[in-house]
Amino acid sequence: MYAPGPQDRVWFNGRWMLGAEARLPLADPGLLAGYGLFETLAIEEDLVLDVDEHLVRLRRSAEALGIALPGLELLSRVAWMMPSALAVRQGWVKILVTRGRNCVMFGGQRPAAAPQPAHAVLLPWRRDSSDPLVNHKTLNYAGSIMGLEHARAQGADEGIWRNQRGHLTEACTANLFVLRHRRLYTASARDGILPGVTRGKVLQAARAAGLAVHEGKLRLERLQRADEAFLSSSLQGVRPLIKFQRGAIGSGSPGPWTRRLAEEVARLRMEQARAARPGPAEAAGAR
Numbered sequence: 581m582y583a584p585g586p587q588d589r590v591w592f593n594g595r596w597m598l599g600a601e602a603r604l605p606l607a608d609p610g611l612l613a614g615y616g617l618f619e620t621l622a623i624e625e626d627l628v629l630d631v632d633e634h635l636v637r638l639r640r641s642a643e644a645l646g647i648a649l650p651g652l653e654l655l656s657r658v659a660w661m662m663p664s665a666l667a668v669r670q671g672w673v674k675i676l677v678t679r680g681r682n683c684v685m686f687g688g689q690r691p692a693a694a695p696q697p698a699h700a701v702l703l704p705w706r707r708d709s710s711d712p713l714v715n716h717k718t719l720n721y722a723g724s725i726m727g728l729e730h731a732r733a734q735g736a737d738e739g740i741w742r743n744q745r746g747h748l749t750e751a752c753t754a755n756l757f758v759l760r761h762r763r764l765y766t767a768s769a770r771d772g773i774l775p776g777v778t779r780g781k782v783l784q785a786a787r788a789a790g791l792a793v794h795e796g797k798l799r800l801e802r803l804q805r806a807d808e809a810f811l812s813s814s815l816q817g818v819r820p821l822i823k824f825q826r827g828a829i830g831s832g833s834p835g836p837w838t839r840r841l842a843e844e845v846a847r848l849r850m851e852q853a854r855a856a857r858p859g860p861a862e863a864a865g866a867r
Contacts, residue, residue, distance in 0.1 A: 582620065582672055584686040589665045591658050591685040594650070596665070602684055610678025614720035617641050622815050623671040623687070626663045627853040630814065631656055633777045638675065641716040648681050655685070660858050662687050672815055678719070695816040696737075697834055699823035700751060702800070703727050703739040707749060709772030717774055727752040738811065740803075740824075743772045748798040754811035754819065755779040758803050759791075759837050765802055768795040778812040778845065785844040791837070808835030810842075817849070818842035 584590050586600035610616035619634040635652045642649045649655070655675060662673045666687050673687040705723070713720060731739035731752070738751040749767045750756050755776040758765040764786045767773050786793050803809060807830045809821040818841055820834035 582674055582688065584688065588686060588688065591665075593683055599686065602686075604678065604682055605680065608678050608680030608682055610676075610680055610682065610719055613679075614718060614722075615645070615647075616676065616678035616719040617645065617647060618674055618676045618717055618719060620814055621659060621673040621675070622817075622849075623663050623666075623668060623673060624850060624853070626669045627850065627857060628659050628662060628673060629849045629853050630777045630781075631659050631853075631856060633780065634675070634814075635659075637717070637775070637777065638677070641718075642677065644712075645679070645716065645718075647677055647679050649677060650683050655683075657858065658685050676719070690815065695819040697820040697822040698737040698811060699735070700738040700740050700811075700821055701731050701734050701736045701825055703730060703741055703752075706742050706744055706746075707772050709743045709745075709749075709770065711772070714772045715769055715774060724752040736823075738821075741772075742800075745797075746800070747771055748800060748803060749773050751811050754813040754816065755782075756798070756803075756821075757782060757810050757812065758798065758806045759808040759810075759835065760802065760806050762790075763792045763794060764837075765794045765798055767798045771797065776812055776814070778814050778817060778849075781845045781848050782812050782818065782841060785841050785848060789837075789840065789844065803829070806830060808838050810834075810838045812845070818845050 584599035588599045590597055590599045590602045592602040604611050619638050621634055622629045659673055668689045670692045671687055671689045675685050677683045727739035740751055741749045743749050749771050750773045769775050809829045811819045811821055820838045822829055822832055
């Protein structure tokens, strides 16, 4: 999990301070019940990626869960200040809000290397697509951590969830895509997934590239017979999935469509971030 160090700069309820000074009150429902939301954004080459999309999703979830937010313009300005505040060109930013009206933003550095191809296993538990939290990125994150621990105990990188009907939904920290015969398959929000920001860019790039896109029921057999598969997330972009359970997916190497979509999604994200980057006068308003 990504967390600030005691000497790292943190923006907490409108003030900059050290990580050691930022404390949630014990009565905050975010601490007592995981009643809160978060967004994790990538920093690439001193740019913060997909700021507007993350804030739109945060606002939508906050409205659904009855969580008050600071103004989105303020959050956007602070997010764009984070590379400078953290002195990183390749990193991450986390925005965290609680039902107790606390808001904190922090971040750190991460490796610049491309993500390694992944191996996933099927998780032994299921998620109910009618759960009121299932489409939101909440602080109630223990299930995802348990899923990752289960996968890694089996020598894998990720675990794949099923819903109550037995259909595949997503990985613990990423959305799941399956490719077969120039068709791209992924679960829909109705199936019980987090509608990922990078997932949206993948769908845009896939349609532009001429792939037929199917959002809906994703059966286990489709992944087992896939030509290619991959995961998408804000920090890793498009990550090839080359092994599921004990068997290889397709050739057992990143496929041509996966590589093509990874490049196009990365290009789209950087192009949009360059266009969205605020000028010095706008960024100064967050100080």
